[in-house]
Each structure stands twice: as structure tokens, then as C-alpha cells.
Amino acid sequence: MVDGMFPLEAHALQVRVGGHEAIKGIDLNLDGRGRIVVLGANGAGKSVLLRTLHGLIAPTSGTIRWAGSDRRPASQAMVFQRPVMLRRPALANIEYALVVNGTSQTEAELRAREAIERVGLTQLGARQARALSGGEQQRLALARAWALRPRLLYLDEPTASLDPGAAAEVEHIVGRIHAAGTAVVMTTHNLGLARRFADEIVFLHEGRITERTPADRFFNEPASNEARWYLQGELPWNTASPAI
Secondary structure, three states, X not given: OOOOOOOEEEEEEEEEEOOEEEEEEEEEEEXXXXXXXXXXXXXXXXXXXXXXXXXXXOOOEEEEEEOOEOOOOOOEEEEOOOOOOOOOEHHHHHHHHHHXXXXXXXXXXXXXXXXXXXXXXXXXXXXXXXXXXXHHHHHHHHHHHHHOOOOEEEEEOOOOOOOHHHHHHHHHHHHHHHHOOOEEEEEOOOHHHHHXXXXXXXXXXXXXXXXXXXXXXXXXXXXXXXXXHHHOOOOOOOOOOOOO
């Protein structure tokens, strides 16, 4: 599907962060279909890959193109493990994100109310965002991203540090966002979440993609030793590199 966002094509992507080579010559194509979960041990380069694709980190070398253009489209959003909340009420956090992306104030107010209702936080709209619980803040971050109507949503460990109930709520919301037409690329260490959610698995090892395969095949018949060791909870490689 070519709509200014897809296909997203990364070629020979290399990224150095603080003198560490986090991404080492990755090729990755996304067509906007399905749900992709990026797995790998700490330091494999998962978060750096998402931040680079989203445009938050400039690649050291290589190219990223969206629908044949090197101009990053506006139709993508990202939610982090620890979302940044502005010093304003929950509803105003969503409105602000919309206004700075070119939405009129009147339209922003309507879309913000719709988004906060979708994630079940309507009653907390007037509360300061930074006073919300961790799970509530993550739901608010998802509402803020959803309100932008992205074609592609990056999620970096969206359920990490959440209790099981809050994690289940976040997983449900992400499923609804995808069902509404948004492609999702997610990193997680939660293998249960990955099994339930993923259509495809991209497995990173030491900054390189060693497998990209349908999720059921990855979990039942991993093709690489690194993936088998990862699924078994064994780490025979050096894990002293930074957790990136």
C-alpha cells in the first residue's frame, strides 16, 4: 500500500550511539500489514531501531525511505516505555499534541475527547497527567498517539513495569488501534504478549536481524541458535553491552 507511509524501506542501516554500534547494517521493509513484534536480548538494538525508523535518531549510514521518498511522513507516532507527560491535565495533553501537529483548536478538543473516551479515561480528563498511575499514563499516551490517526505506531516496551491488569488494558487498547487500521511495530520482553499479539517476529541479535518470520513459526521452530537460546532463557553470548 503506497499512501506516503508505505512501503517503509530501510537499507544498510547503521547506527552508533555513544560510541557503541547499536545497529549493524540492517535491511527492513514494512508494508503496513500485520502486527510486528521485535524481540531480542538487552542490548540487541531494539529500541534504537524503532527510534531510528521513527526519525528520533539519525542513522550513521544507510537509508530510510517512505513510499519512495526520503521525507519522513507525519502519519506515524511512537509510545515509549515511560511516556512523557506534560505539566497539564490529561485531556490537555492530547489536545496539545494535536494542535502542534496542525489540528485546529476546535477539532483538537473534539478528537481529544473521543480519544480519551476510547481508552477509558474520560473521568480523569481534568486530572494532572503526571498524577496518574503508571498504567493510566500509558493509556493516556496511547490515546494521544491514537488521536493523531497514525498509519504506523511504534511501541517500545509498552507494558513493561505495569501490573498484569494494567498490562492487559494496554494490550487491549493496542489491539483496537490496530483493528482501526494502524500498523503496529512493538518491542517487548513479554513473550506471552508477543505470542498473543504478533503476526510476525523480527529477532535482533547484536544489532543485526537474524530472523524475520511468522510468529507461530518463530515460537515453534526458531531458525537460529540465538533465537532458540533466547526463547529458552539462555544467554550464551556476551551481554555486557549497554541495554539499548
